[in-house]
Amino acid sequence: AQSVTQLDSHVSVSEGTPVLLRCNYSSSYSPSLFWYVQHPNKGLQLLLKYTSAATLVKGINGFEAEFKKSETSFHLTKPSAHMSDAAEYFCVVSRKGGYNKLIFGAGTRLAVHP
């Protein structure tokens, strides 16, 4: 079975400070991992994806994530938060039996304060 755990339901940072959103996964085979962002009443936007190439993945808007197999983690980071980063973030793992069946984490709500 595959599963993904987002360790924090809420994260609050000040504008200009680093962002860390934590994600651990469980998979019986080499997974594909994704981070999506959802702004209020908007669709999900792909931030970045890992598909067995470079373990450090750079995404849009300054976000990046590092795949660490030994720790089964795929944490999302950004050096400096912007007010527009406030949103819900989902860590997603691909599901066995179909490459594009996705399993979503519970989500982390990021708040950015001035």
Next chain:
Amino acid sequence: GAVVSQHPSWVICKSGTSVKIECRSLDFQATTMFWYRQFPKQSLMLMATSNEGSKATYEQGVEKDKFLINHASLTLSTLTVTSAHPEDSSFYICSARGTSGRKGTDTQYFGPGTRLTVL
């Protein structure tokens, strides 16, 4: 980028009526589309996988006779909620997977969602 639209963006209906939601891939062809359901402050749950020209594959616990899915073309899938009840009120989101080329086959592109409220 890859754009997926949904229509309507929100709908209110009376209990017992049926509601159709459309999902379109605007700038690419999608052999496979997915329908998700999201409850308030919760994550997305996959309801079904829709393949163009064939029957949809439903996830365990999803009533196929209640949630009718049609994928008649490479750019359009529809979800019809039949005999809707208040417990069907939710945020329904579709996604589409590209067939090839720049849009890729390994990424799902999501629509903006449809908020359904059943009175």
